[in-house]
Amino acid sequence: MLDIKLIRENPELVIEKLKLRGENTENIDKIKSLDEQRRSLLTKVESLKKIRNEASAEIGKLKAKRIDTTEKVEEMKKISDEIKSLDDEIKKLEEQIQDLLYYIPALPSDSCPIGNSPEDNVVIKVCGEEKQFDFKVKDHIELGELHDIIDFERGTKITGRGFPLYKGKGAILERALINFMLDTHIINGYEEVLTPVLVNRKSMEAAEKVPKFEYDMYRIEEDDLFAIPTAEVPIINIHRDEIFNEEELPKKYCGFTNCFRREAGSYGKETKGFLRVHQFNKVELINFCLPENSYREMENMLLNACRILDELKMYYRIVELCTADLGFAASKCYDLEVWSYAEKKWLEVSSISNCTDFQARRGMIRIKRGGGTGKQKIEFAHILNGSGLATSRLMVGLLEANQTSNGNIIIPEVLQKYTGFDVI
């Protein structure tokens, strides 16, 4: 959620930044005028409440002295009614403001490349070495079937399309990847958490997934719970409605969860195998930090995620998203993409975002600074999230890149101690 004060004080800036995202900005003026109405009513009702409070105290004293207060009470009845109707009006205005505000995305950082579509994203760096194959490469579905390690058909039988079933060495490889990633992140200073995968509405709101993306999520209506689309949601909510002391930051968490996405509206796109699924596995990185450090921390997080791909000896690239391609809550974002030798395209395996105070404001995640100096200040934390990494698409790249001419798959060296075997 954006700061209403920013819209109030500098609407031109807000509009200018939103336009860079290709966002419709007409609601900004609407919010501004609703906010003006709200504040003028607020001033009015607060002064009436002051009168009421003073009168009530007086009535109390008079009654104690057994002096008649009928006249005073009658007068206050009128004022009380007036207060009630003003309060109702204010409440309605606040609801209108919020309904609009909840759909306004974060403002892009000045450092974001400006663009109109994903084509304007900027490739920062290509890493690792591209392999040369002197045979026709198999795609991950063929490789999965060949070794009976991924069974898409039975996954479909159990649940539906997009719910893959891993078997045998496939399941072990998946588990090995997760363990390898978590262990690596722990070394880099992240605390591991294992969170709930169903969360309540408040948690979704704090992560800025609801109301805007409510219908992209699997929901359990009876209990008003949501299946998480990413571990970002429960991990951020660890500190919802809390205030950090500034010395506690940066606070870094990593966590593995299953992730669930309806991907409504994307049918027909990348329906093959692992490229777009409804349930996948992901290790997530979260960093709560001081506002002035968030962009520096973001570079660190990028390195932490890259390290996984480096150690797996993957061929990948770092892409910086342009203003038009940023996620709803993000001010700046890097994607990591691994090369698919069979699909002949780059696959997104990680997205590292600086959401600055956008989620912290909604989730009331704050920092207390200057403790003991007498000049205490409370401000919103900055929150970064990054995948480190998502395994299903990584699995695609990994299987393809490590295949041999007879269809075997060589396990990368760093994973061998986790799998217990070196070839599939």
Add this chain to the structure above:
RNA sequence: GGAGAGGUGGCUGAGUGGUUGAAAGCGGCGGUCUCGAAAACCGUUAUACAGGUAACUGUAUCGGGAGUUCGAAUCUCCCCCUCUCCGCCA
């Protein structure tokens, strides 16, 4: 799912209609004392919103919402959560 108990400031805990934003204690912070520390003592210690350049002022907040009242932490209704016992169960 059934029965009961309870939700008050960072924590413990008083308060059942009228200076109660809220006693007291603990903790935190600042100070006095000390070579330093502890102890003791003194002071201070919530958040949000609105107005104001500011000092500051006002309003709101005792799980959430609605209601009664001139006035609600306190009374009424609905909801949520936690705990205990029973049932079920990985």
